[in-house]
Amino acid sequence: MVDPDAAIYEASREALVRYATTLVGPSSAEDVLSAVVLRVLARRRLAELDDPRAYLFRAVLNEARSSKRGPRHVGLPEDVGVHMDFTDHAHLVAAVLRLPLKQRAATYLVYWVGHSVAEAAALMGVRQGTVKRYLFDARRSLRRELS
């Protein structure tokens, strides 16, 4: 019998690791995701949560914030910077990665994943208005960066 928690995790894990990559970079994404799952499991079952997927997304964001504060964090944009030679849009990616974490999360969820503002708000654990503000600030900051 499949563990319900495993099924929940498996259904979202690829999306979660991509989300984590956006937040902390590819080198730390797996660690963030692993830490999230184990942190959750230490307290409760995923299957007991009302919206475990949203819970996991929020947890990834929180873990990303924690890891960025940590002394051993391999931070952005440096850790992604080593990959920049291999992208066609290095300057653009670097500029996006300089955005604050929550702005990055909001723009990723809305502009890239395609969530609505309401859905992104649920995944981030904030109000819709907050997401809108993140999007506005991110657009403005990016324009400023690129100009």
Add this chain to the structure above:
Amino acid sequence: MNDPDLFRTAYAELDRLSPSAPSWDDVTTVHLSAAPATPHVRRAWNRTASRPRFAMSALAAIAAVGVVVTVGVTVERGARGTSSIAAPASTKAGADAPYLLPSAVPAGFAAVPRLPENGPGTGDVDSTISVMTDGDRQVIVLAMPTIAAQGLLDSFPLESAVQVAQRSQGDAALLVFARGVSRSVVQELVATVQLSTDHGRVTMSGINDPLRTRNASVTAFASHPFEGPSVSYASPARGGLRLLNVGVESGTTLNPLYRLLAGPDNMFAAKARGNDVNLKHLDILERNGYTILATSNGDVSDKDFRAFVAGLHDVDAATWRAAFGDLLNTPAS
């Protein structure tokens, strides 16, 4: 491009760099694992049990006794999508290899064909490995995919590897790396490890598949079912490798090592936890003729790590033997 398109373009690039997500089993293996096999090791384990423990990915380290003469690590960035990482090591010196350790890689190495990359059903470590040889020695070239090379090198204790070698009376060796997956960044990092072959040819398998390795001397791998702090064991059919690891991690991290190194007679690695490539702790124990390298990447406290190491020190020869029994008695050919 309008603003959202700019973001989409950037995130499309980032998506390409994204690693594969760890599987449920990977994440939970250690979390759900049983107690360690022996009271002493269990005691050491329990001292750190209140701390997060496990590591999907991260680093590993190896100390070896009586075998390896020199250690060299070269890290450089390779070109994505190419397979040219097996260039002679001597060409890696200079400005393009700022992390080259002095006198690490001798000239005259010739490239031999790369070992296979990740094949179907070969697990979750998506790495490449190359081998160079000058006839007497071989150089292992690892391309570790998802490590951000600069970030790694900022925190990676290459000097610790040297220290290991020195403390092992010039015998030993090295090191490592870490996390699997994502072909998109394969060859970001190339680590060249120079090993002597005094105890027979240094050999290694395709990093992903010990059972399908091209080298017969590392085909007979086995994972010993100790749990808790993971204990794994690799024994080549010949070649003298006896590699043991006691660690608090899923096994994913260190498995490549088991598949990588041959030559060192006895190795024992204890790993408290890894969550990034930063060796905060490193201690070497000598016990029962074995070199035991205890490592932690810093996610446990000094206190906990010392307690863990102290627990290992407490393990007497009889207990080691009770714990690992026939494994330690396996003669090195």
